[in-house]
Amino acid sequence: MPRVLVDAAAVPADRGALIRYVDGLVAGLDRAGADLAVVCQRSEAERYRQLAPSAQIIPGPVAITNRAARLAWEQSSLPLLARQAGADVIHAPYYSIPLSSGLPTVVTVHDATWFTEPDQLSPRASFFRSATRTAVRHARRVIVPSKATRDELIRVLAADPTRIDVAYHGVDLAQFHPPSEEEIRRAAMRCGLHGQPYVAFLGALDPRKNVPNLIRGFAAAVKRLEKPPALVIGGGVHEADVDAACREVEATVKVVRPGYLRAPDLPGFLGGALVVAFPSRGEGFGLPVLEAMACGAPVLTTYRSSLPEVGGDAVAYTEPDAGSIATALGELLASSERRHQLQEAGLARAREFTWEASAEAHLSSYQRAIE
Incomplete structure (x- = not known):
């Protein structure tokens, strides 16, 4: 079995879906008996010592806490650390790679939406476009979390399909599980709901997540209800478009924005929702959909990019415009029977995605890189 060095120092500090990917993968690789080093x-x-007790854990220098310093460290010091650790292959799990490591390098490209969503105005977009182009060109193998992402890389970057490996994410069923009443109560209290039912969103608030249309669609769906639920938007930062959408509807509906939620609160937040709505216009995988299903939540998402690969027949679908969201969400809120069907189907579907299976797919990719 090859000795693998995983560069977990690249993971952003916001501890969103990307950190859950690296955490789940490292733990899965360790359980699979991988010869593993983690920087x-x-x-x-x-x-990481607790996540992967058998792995060699290598703390990086303090200076890699900002992007510029990390990228410089990645090009100069990471290859040296990999050789000192006796690695046969380097896995870069976050877009960018060392270009002169002297070792086979595998990179994870999480999505192609930096290229396919023209309204992606984030200042990060140019960095990710450049890093993705470079990584796809120079890495020995490219790991993607869905067939949809593989197909988009081939389409927009003319990537070599023979060097791309699909490895679905898993879900940690110990962390994401149907919550107890106490977990639901605690999460609701942290969001200031005081017993009010709610529809939940969890994720970043960048444009492709489509949160403004969710707010408008939600307002239309509940405007005739005598006791409407709240809409709780968890995670992300407060984008100007989200602020504007809230101002449009704030007189008629309750929109709660608690910001990032603690990991222990996520099962109660997701599993306690009437519906988890994730009407994204494009995802590389859609981990929040899988995690919501694992928590026993009925999920509404879009039939875009990778999301049908994750949700299958276990979720409800909508088009991403506000009118379609209003119709689909209204139908779910009106039917407890349909929500119960989705809860049961989602729990069964979530059990099909394991970090053990993901780790095996990654190990196969590492072996191909060496060969």
Whole structure:
């Protein structure tokens, strides 16, 4: 079995879906008996020792806490660390790679929406476009989390399909599970709901997540209800378009924005919702959909990019415009029977996605890189 060095130092500090990918993968690789070394931020070293007790954990220098310093470290110091650790292959799990490592390099490209969503105005977009082009051109193998992402890389970057491996994410069923009443109560209290039912969203608030249309669609769906639920938007930052959408509807509906939620609160937040709505215009995988299903939540999402690969027949679908969201969400809120069907189907579907299976797919990709 090859010795693999995973560069967990690249993971962003916001601890969103990307950190859950790296955490789940590292733990899965360790359980699979991989010969593993993990380089990480110094503050994360003890956590990775707990996640992967058999792995060699290598704390990186303090200076890699901002992007410019990290990228410089990645090009110069990471290859040296990999050789000192006796690695046969380097796995870069976050778009960018060392270009002169002297070792086979595998990169994870999480999505192609930086290229396919023209209204992606984030200042990060140019960096990710450049990093993705470079990684796809120079990495020995490219791992993607869905067939949809593979197909988009081939279409927009003319990527070589023979060097792309699909490895679906898993879900940690110990962390994401049908919540107890106490977990639901605690999450609701943290969001200031005081017993009011709610529709939940969890994720970043960048344009492709389509949160403004969710707000407008939600307002239309509940405007005739005598006791409407709240809409709780968890995660992300407050984008100007989201602020504007809230101002449009704030007189008629309750929109709660608690910001990032603690990991222990996520099962109660997701599983306690009437519906988890995730009307994204494009995803590389859609981990929030899988995690919501694992928590026993009925899920509404879009039939775009990878989302049908994750949701299958276990979720409800809508088009991403506000009118379609209003119709689909209204139908779900009106039918407890349909929500119950989705809860049961989602729980069964979520059990099909494991980090053990993901780890095996990654190990196969590492072996191909060496060969």
